[in-house]
Amino acid sequence: MAISSAPIGRHLIVVDLGFGDAGKGATVDWLCSPEANLGVAAVVRFNGGAQAAHTVVAGGRQHTFAQFGSGTFSGVPTLLSEHVLVEPMALAAEADRLAEQGVTDPLSLLAVDGRALLTTPFHIAANRAREDARGVGRHGSCGMGIGETASYALHYDAPRVSDCREPEALRSKLRALARHCRPLLERSGHTCEPIEVLVDMYREFGRAVRVTGPGEPARLARRGRLVFEGAQGVLLDEWRGFHPHTTWSTVEPRNARAMLAGIGAAGSVLGVTRTYTTRHGAGPFPTEDPGLRLPEPHNGSGRYQGDFRRGHLDAVLLRYAIAVCGGVDGIVVNHLDVAGRTRVATAYTTPRGIRHTLVPGPWRNLEYQSELTSTLTTAAPVLTDLPTDPLPWFERFLGVPVVLTGSGPDRSARRPRGSFEQVTGPSPAPAPPAPDRVAGGGKLEENSI
């Protein structure tokens, strides 16, 4: 009942302003936690797929979230929206790992939009075969079939989540996909399980997980605040990233904003950054400094991604990221504990002179993005010291308030700042316990229909 009387705060969109790994998972975990008390009804994933790796450490529990939303430890449900690429085999494995971390029946916390594309073993094998063939010219793919899923769906009738309930339709789509991949896979050494095995598994998936439709975000929003959890970083965005070292996904908040507009709501965008820059995979990285020995307990080398790369903070890229997001409402700064050990680039020297900014070009102009890539490849950073307390610097330089900080991996290391409530809106009061909140929301929905 508290929900009907208390105003619900603004919906929140969490995006990474770098190349990924800045701490979206830890941020979303905190936003959903009882400590934050923000009345979050659901985490909505609006891009990416099983390649996401959002590490959350909370009171002795640790999990690297891939398809489940990072609010799962607090019992907050996840919606995999139509923009997510769903991989049911990895999802089952993730559910098992969450159960080992003490989450009761993780799959009950999940709803999946029937329109979402399925990433299948064929996509994964094709992805790996292609990336193997590139040799040293690798794109830095995660090898998890994301690009293959997206590109195949552009041209063909691709398998979608709703097909899991239509074995005949699914079978014929999988057969077509297998035929499509066969020439690529034949000599690659990558194999797939038989189609019948997959059909059976997808059917079980379709029965075990709640498959939803376009009305789901509105239904969830009636229960409380939505947190949109982005995957990867906006500098990897398919149209705004540095082509070709990008992901086949709209990483910037466009799709999340569109979903909110679809239910007549708006939200605040929180841009997440570290106090330095990292990149996992190939591509330009002007401030890269292999000499930076910063601890990285949760990111190792991937077979397809290569080493985890580190560099100084890059204000040019940060401002570009904020610009391509269409602005952000608040900044989340993580890894404050290593502030003072890194520097910041405020400009580049390039063969054509000093550059202070990268200007976003027309949307979906990959030629323009390639030019940016070559600019960055030849750029040398102009480095200055980052203050030991870098927060005033962030606010002054970016013109956006820092609303939340993290000074360690654990949930307890996160602190909201004074400006937090201006950006997020009020928290519900008094806070009802989580199960009541869900039950109450359900009743409210029935009454309102």
Added chain:
Amino acid sequence: MGYGNWDHSAYRAAKAYRTRRGIDDFGYTAELRDQPYDTWKVHPDLDPFGVTARECRDSAEHGNSLPIAVLFDVTGSMGRVPVIMQSKLGKLHDLLKNKGYADDPQILFGGIGDADVDRAPLQVGQFESDNRMDEQLRTILLEGGGGGQKSESYELAAYFMAEHVVTDAWDKRGKKGYLFLIGDELNKPRLAARHIRGVIGDHVRTDISVESIYRDLAQRWQVHYILPNQSSYYHDPEIAEHWNRLLGQNFLRLDDPAAVCELIALTIGSAEDRVDVHTGLADLRDIGSAAEAEVVGRALHALEPKALPGGSAH
């Protein structure tokens, strides 16, 4: 290279989703548990009555089919073995396929009970090469009966396998299949004609000796008996003597039933000359079956001390 190395196989994922829906790994048994016992019967898919032949055939995709039959005692004391098979089936199949122990394995599962007293004395599935195997297992009735007389109707199962199974491996290539009987008791003293008539439907008028049926069976099958450490019979010399006499070195004791899939995989791999026992044990450790490797090593006598040069064993 198989699919994925950090995620589930499709088989494991399907199982995880089934579990989430609360479906018992042995769904048919669970279904019958709510019915009166005298209505229990073998699932039609596994009923041997009137079956001309179970077939293991080559296909376009699998041109070199290798028949593997696993029939286990489903009486009370052995109940854990089918459950273990269920949980490790994916691993068995992975080992056979990915480690190259067998090219095109096709696996048949069956259950053995007591034809004198049980409602389901014999259950025989089909040869399958994909996760329909898993479905067969789920359809097996774990009757849990038997007991008391230290014998089960293994000889009836042996008769079915000798007379009612057709394989391309044998017909086209003269190659024997692998049959694993898993249990902890003796054969009945004789293969009773009335059991054959009643359970399988063949018009046989006279009883057959156990020795002669296993001789017939050995023409086309490499027959193994696995005695898992499950019951008091594990150390009963009569059981060991009985099976040793029938099968010689193919009588295997298994300290821990949890290693039954690994034992089967390695037995096939080494009989097919695809792997020696020591490499196979290393393979098992690689896939995270270190404890099983230990147990399998003992079952195959691979870990016994070797004679040292100079002749002194230590």
